[in-house]
Amino acid sequence: MQVFAQVRISSPYSLFGVGQLRVGSYNVILMSMGGIRNAMSSPYYVNYSNPASYTAFDSTSFIFEGAVLTNYTNLKTSELSENATYGSLGYILLGFPISRWWKSSLGLLPFSDVGYNMVEEQSLTNIGKTQTAYEGSGGINNLFWGNGFKITKNFSLGFNAIYYFGSIDKTRSVYFPDSLLTYLNTRIINKIRISDLSLNFGALYKKTLKNDLVFSTGLSFGYETNISAEREYLSQTFQGGINSVEYFVDTITYEPKQKGNIKIPTYTGVGFALESPDHWLIGADFNWQNWEKYSAFGYSDSLRNSFDVAIGGYFIPDKHSIHGYFKKVTYRFGGRYSTTYLNLKNKQISEFGISFGLGLPLIHSKSTLNLGFEFGRRGTTSNNLIQESFIKFTLGISIYERWFIKSKYH
Template identity: 50%
Template sequence: MIRTNTAPLLIAFLLLFFVSERTMAQARISSPYSRYGVGDLWQNHYSVTLAGMGNVGLAIRSNNFLNIKNPASYTGFDSTSFLFDISALGMYTTLKTTEISQDADYGSLGYVLFGTPVTKWWRATFGLIPFSNVGYYVTEEKNVNNVGKVGIIYEGSGGLNQLHFGNGFKITDNLSIGINTSYVWGVITKRRRVTFPDSLSMLSTRIDNIDHISDFLVDIGVQYFVPLKNGMELGTGLVVNPGMNLNSTRRYLAQNYFGSNENIEFPRDTVAYSAGTKGKLEFPVGFGGGVSLRKANNFIVSMDVNWRNWKEYKSYGRSDSLQNSFSMHLGGEYIPKYNSITSYWHRVRYRLGIRYANTYIEINNHPIKEFGISFGLGLPFRRSKSMLNFAFEFGNRGTVENNLVQENFIKFTFGLSIYERWFVKNKYR
């Protein structure tokens, strides 16, 4: 049984984070699909609790974890409590084409979030959350008459993070609104090489685009709950992502060099160079809606639908290989007996979910789709609302057809949600 004192466990968790950060400092994702847009978006890892439920959440509010998918949900925790959420992620992926298969693994620190009441009707959250990851290495080889083999290498690394600040406001007991404001920053490096392995006289070319990105993004949410019979509650939620721009400064370098080995280069001349080209990443508008049915301390079932107009995304005025994204999420949680004193496992939260998405990537008119099945556990602390959460997801993205890549993945996330009462005055008799 997990006991009440959370301080030792929190210290151990933070030490694990420190060790993980040192040992995984060089780790990165390995996905050819992170080449597009701003990389692999982190949106399916915003909560370990919700990750075990198919990543639903737009119509869910809770008093023991922070749901940043909809900022209106922050009014779910009470005016005398303080919430702290922390997480980590591990992933094992098999990359497949019709000819080859390759395995890759990845580990990362997740989010660190804090939630606190400001007034009886106002809750605030803040923290650090990854926004996107970039990590790929893709090679192509062609035979050209009178030249021989021509190798093309695409390589990328980096990603974006966000400093999160959210606010939720209770309008009535059933209606709340909220706004998330995030300062997004990071560096994304994309490199392309053209080499001539069969030629001793032809120069290879390397082109680097290094973008330093920073600016603010906002999303707005609303939730409304209707009490039903038998202690049940019907919830609805809506989130809007306004179209906004991220400022970027690009360093561009194009060089010719001798050598067909990427680790051995003898620079010949610089074709083009610019140290600080200003531009914008134009993020499009998006919408999400959800519905939930809940019985307090017993079960919840929820469904979300999301859409975003990624066809309008532009980087420095140029479009990318993106399409409008669409996703559906269905999941739930079940607690056999919330207040059981005879069985700890009756108080455990059991979670299950499924999701399907047309991602924002489209290659040669072929949309890249993603599917995942997840399950999770919430292990409660003794005499506390604090909880240790685990989530597992099995799924795939892409296809081996049309010369594309299929990714089969297993994701494991774990996190700690700490609930403390910090604003209660002691009473003496």
């Protein structure tokens, strides 16, 4: 199999399902801690994964967050190796109070990415060599409005109202270079447009223990959602080689506006964290999603249920240090392991990542510049599959500003 690079994302595994999922590790702060998120809350950043966490926002503060992502990937089979680099927008998030017991958030972030360009060669009896070219691009995005409600001193509930939108374009072309006069090349083009609403939910319990330690446990939940979609389907024949001029022959099938659904299955996540505020934190997460229920226009893609576990934390040497800037820096670390929803050649594809990051405080401010790094691997070279080794770098900023407070000095 020959693999080529794509600009926004380069992952042959994004051919399946809705592509490569990004929601779980979108936030640079949480990604730097292995992706722990279900029990995490803070006045200084937005945790979209558990909307109950919004109640941690201060009643007089406003939060803005944004980030950009760069990803270097090495794609390797048992015979070939290629490199790819791409960059993309990470997210834009806002957090703000409605009242003392009701906090809200708005944001835009990616749900999944699709990007691949590869050629597979085979030799068939009585036909000769065949070449199958796969191309794909696009993805699904989330625009959301979230709300968190303080139910008691220690317990919060929340929900996100989500607008799914985006497009996924996939093309599969089959060439018969040894049988040009016998067989016609064929091409199938699938263009899917997504647009629909959904909800997800969260719960968070926080308890202050002895020695000012804080224990947190959180739950996130999303129910099965049938997202409305429209598909343009084209099947055609043509002549010409994979690297030569093509000549259109005939249209076999054309369905310009086929209505259907993409079923996003139920997911559940639970997390635990123990924290000494402004000093250190350690946490763990467990997440499961029922991808065996996935379908797109009635086709299941033979996906499997996914499961991931993450552990991570942070430490700050001395947040209130006067003389040492790096004593006030937040040092983050973590790791994760997951069995993805991909099951290829009777093998479920796994993935792991090791991460670390820095939270650099801005002078005379509670805002921070956040750097995150993750080193990981997805897949394997056995069974003629592809192994992806990646390095992710995310640069983000979290701006914290006070509202409704008059300055004492001018």
